[in-house]
Amino acid sequence: MEGVDRRCPTLCVPRLGHSGPFSDEPIRAAGRSAIVTGDALVFDAERDHLVTGIGHNQRWMTEYDAVVVGAGPNGLSAAAELSRNGRRVLVVEQADEIGGGTRTEELTLPGFAHDICSAIHPLGVASPFFRDLGLDVDWVHPPLPLSHPLGNGRAGVVLRDVGATAARLGQDSERYMRIFQPLVTAADAVMEDFLGPMTLVPGNPGSFVRLATRGALPASVIVSGFSSPEARGVLAGLAAHAIAPFASPLTGGVALLFAVAAHAYGWPMVRGGSQRIAESLAKVIVDQGGTIETSRMIHSLDDIPQARAVVLDVMPRSAIRIGGDRVSPRDRRRLSAWKTGPAVFKVDWALDGPIPWSDDSSPQAGTVHVGGSWEEVARAEDTVHSGGHPDRPFVLVAQQSRFDPTRAPTGKETAWGYCHVPSGSDVDMTEAIESQIERFAPGFRDLIIGRNTMNATQFEAHNPNYIRGDIAGGGFGLRKVFQLGSTAPYQIGYGLYLCSSATPPGAGVHGMCGYYAARAALKS
Numbered sequence: 001m002e003g004v005d006r007r008c009p010t011l012c013v014p015r016l017g018h019s020g021p022f023s024d025e026p027i028r029a030a031g032r033s034a035i036v037t038g039d040a041l042v043f044d045a046e047r048d049h050l051v052t053g054i055g056h057n058q059r060w061m062t063e064y065d066a067v068v069v070g071a072g073p074n075g076l077s078a079a080a081e082l083s084r085n086g087r088r089v090l091v092v093e094q095a096d097e098i099g100g101g102t103r104t105e106e107l108t109l110p111g112f113a114h115d116i117c118s119a120i121h122p123l124g125v126a127s128p129f130f131r132d133l134g135l136d137v138d139w140v141h142p143p144l145p146l147s148h149p150l151g152n153g154r155a156g157v158v159l160r161d162v163g164a165t166a167a168r169l170g171q172d173s174e175r176y177m178r179i180f181q182p183l184v185t186a187a188d189a190v191m192e193d194f195l196g197p198m199t200l201v202p203g204n205p206g207s208f209v210r211l212a213t214r215g216a217l218p219a220s221v222i223v224s225g226f227s228s229p230e231a232r233g234v235l236a237g238l239a240a241h242a243i244a245p246f247a248s249p250l251t252g253g254v255a256l257l258f259a260v261a262a263h264a265y266g267w268p269m270v271r272g273g274s275q276r277i278a279e280s281l282a283k284v285i286v287d288q289g290g291t292i293e294t295s296r297m298i299h300s301l302d303d304i305p306q307a308r309a310v311v312l313d314v315m316p317r318s319a320i321r322i323g324g325d326r327v328s329p330r331d332r333r334r335l336s337a338w339k340t341g342p343a344v345f346k347v348d349w350a351l352d353g354p355i356p357w358s359d360d361s362s363p364q365a366g367t368v369h370v371g372g373s374w375e376e377v378a379r380a381e382d383t384v385h386s387g388g389h390p391d392r393p394f395v396l397v398a399q400q401s402r403f404d405p406t407r408a409p410t411g412k413e414t415a416w417g418y419c420h421v422p423s424g425s426d427v428d429m430t431e432a433i434e435s436q437i438e439r440f441a442p443g444f445r446d447l448i449i450g451r452n453t454m455n456a457t458q459f460e461a462h463n464p465n466y467i468r469g470d471i472a473g474g475g476f477g478l479r480k481v482f483q484l485g486s487t488a489p490y491q492i493g494y495g496l497y498l499c500s501s502a503t504p505p506g507a508g509v510h511g512m513c514g515y516y517a518a519r520a521a522l523k524s
Contacts, residue, residue, distance in 0.1 A: 064090045066521060067304045069322065070313025070500070071292060072100020072465065073118075076281035077129060077514030078311045078499045078521075083288035084133075085522055091285060091292040092304060098282055098292060100313070100463055101471065102509055104273030108350040108450030111409040115274045116454075116462065117346075117471060118509045119398040119416050120367050122261035124277065125268050126191045127510035136280045138271035142366035142403045145267035147359070148233040149370060149440035155359040156230035156237075158262045165263070172231040179214065180259060187264030194257055195512045197489050197504040215253025222252040223374055234259075236377035237369030240394050243342055243420055244476040245385050246378045251476075267367055269400050273407070277509060300324055309521040311497045313514065315465050315473070319498050331492040338502060341476060342384050343456035343469025345429040346418035350450030354402055354413050356443045366403060370395040370417075370436050384420045389427050393419035395436050412449075424468035425456050465500060473501025487520035497521050 068079045071093035079089045097103060101117040108114065124130060125139050148156040159165045162184050166176040183190055194215075214222060219239035223246075226232050238255035239246055261267070270276045282292055298304060300322055310326075312319045316335035320327055327335070354363065362368050371377040371394035380390040398416040401407040408414045419433055430453055438444045454462065456469020465473070489503045490513075499517030501507045 064088050064305055064307040066090075066309040066311060067092065067307040068311045068313065068499075069298050069304065070100065070465070071095075071098035071278070071282075071294070072313050072463075072500075073102050073277060073281065073509045073511055074499045074501065074514035074517075075100070075311070075313030076278055076285065077511030078313070078497075078518040079290060079292075079514075080133065080281050080284040080511075081129070081515050081518035082309075082311075082521065083285045083290045085518075086288075087522075089285060089288075089290040090305065090307070091290065092296045092298055093292070093294045094297045094464070096295050098294060099275050099278035100465065102274040102278045104275035107348045107452035108414075112350040112412070112414050112450065113273050113407045114348040114414055114452070115269075115398075115400070115416060117459075117466075118274050119400060120267050120269055121274070121277075121509055122258060122265060122267040123195065123508040123510040124270075126187075126195070126261045126265040127512060128188075128192050128195065129511045129515040133284065133511075135277065136283070137276045139266070139268040140271050140366075140400075140404050141266045141268045142364060144361060144365040145262040146234075146237070146367040146369060147362040147365035148230075148237045149357065149359050149362055149368065150229050150233055150372065151358075151440065153359050154230070155361045156232075156234035157361045157365070158234055158259060160263060160266060162263050169226075169231045170228050172226045172228045175225060176231060179256070180263065183256065183260045184263045187260055190257070190260055194253075195505045195510055197487075197516055215256050216250060217252040218248055219246040219251040219255050220378070222255065229373060232374035233372070233377075234369075236374040237371065237394070240369070240371075240377060240381055240396075240420075242476050243381075243472050245382055248476070254476075269366055269398070269404060271404050271406060274509065281511070298322060301326060307495075309495050309497060309524070311499050311514075311517050311521060313465075313500050314498075315467055315500055316498070316502050317467075318464070319492060319500075323493055323496050326493040326496045328493045335492065335498075339475050340423050340468050340470040341472050341474055342420050343423050343425055343466075344418045344459065344471055345421045345425065345427070345433070345456070345469075346416070346454045346459070347430055347433055348452045349415040349417075349448055350408070351413040351415055351447040352449050353411075353447050355397075355399055355415060355437065355441045355447070357441045359440075362440070363402070366398060366400070368397040368399065370397055370440055372439075381420065384422060387422050389421060389425065389429065389432070390419075391432060392436055393421075393429060393432055395419050395433050397437065413447075421456060421469070423456070423470060428453065428455065472507040473503075476506075487523060490517040490520040491524065495521075495524070 065087035066082045066089045068075045068091045079091045103116045166173040223235045238258045242251045242254035316338040377394045380394045383390040401414040459466040459469045497517045499514045503513045
């Protein structure tokens, strides 16, 4: 970056974005992190990425237009939207680094960069807010968005082109085209409506009705119209992103939405790691004169300076605790009814080579849905929702280093995978996950040279928003999806707003929860 002094441990950069006195005195790096304030954007030369924070000895400013609690992608998005609308913003984060679910670290061996939670970003590249913002990241698109191995060298595949995907589905080709082509043609309108709060009059009625007509259905109903193992397998993997039984209403809509994203925008990763998303959002905030402070625990509104608006990127129970009497009685009742959903168990691998998939498509896919047939995936997800741990879990696998060589040393690879488990589970699913991958990629285990695992408890310790290991912001269902109104889901009291994934449109790195919370604050 131009103007950055790469000498460690002291780093100095020119002032960014606003006037006033600026000291050229170097800022001392603490551990692996350097410092960012509203006056200076600092790169950590050792890690070659943006890090943020201000020292505890620095004094709070007495006046801000807005304070955002939580520097995950939604909190940063809220702050970025407020900042670019001329508001003076402070962001406070309890962790040592910004990013929340987008952090990237060396979890296994030196030189192997692993995304701790979110890794593949179909809703990020499709996000109306990120596109309007001009999010400064390098999206890496694998040749195939995703594959779904079925065994014996067969796999279901979603390509960017709807027709080419349909052509692989035999007798299901015509039906696939009939369902997906109109939705993909209207993809921008579809994303605008479904990556936002539910309103009585949708912004794009035609596309909304087209998706909602089928999307309200359970995935099991939609898949009943398909007969090929490939189509049924692909739809199983897509529906599993709802983290709900396939007989549940609206799970069909999740499958349709993710398929539309794959065709219209792709399922990319970010070159260098998901952390780059947080860094890009932070730069917007800092360039506009905002301040970001890390390593700061907020227990109540008394812990932050007075501001016209407070935006909370936290789960509902924490919002009630922090907001105190500012939370309205109606919203207190609504937030108190929030429930966690299932958790995840995750494994990151350092590998001696690429995963040896037995089909020809999976080596070209950034995401591989591992679980076998529709029936097998449905059975695994049902087991989780019944409180059990499947012997053959559905596993989401990302193989970033196949397409982003910055993630691993030359000749080596990284891989990332997780399965669903009951809320709060402490069961080690490593063997079950690796057995599933080995089933469709014989020889996988022989390539493992490093491994890091995270159970539900460890996920919550890493990110308090992942309560009992739930990474989706609460259980999927009608109560979560049908939060009506353009501001009602976000404003929870006078000058108090909620922007976490507990608000519409829910989980995923798309920034839309933060964007809509910021718009609600600006409107008020």
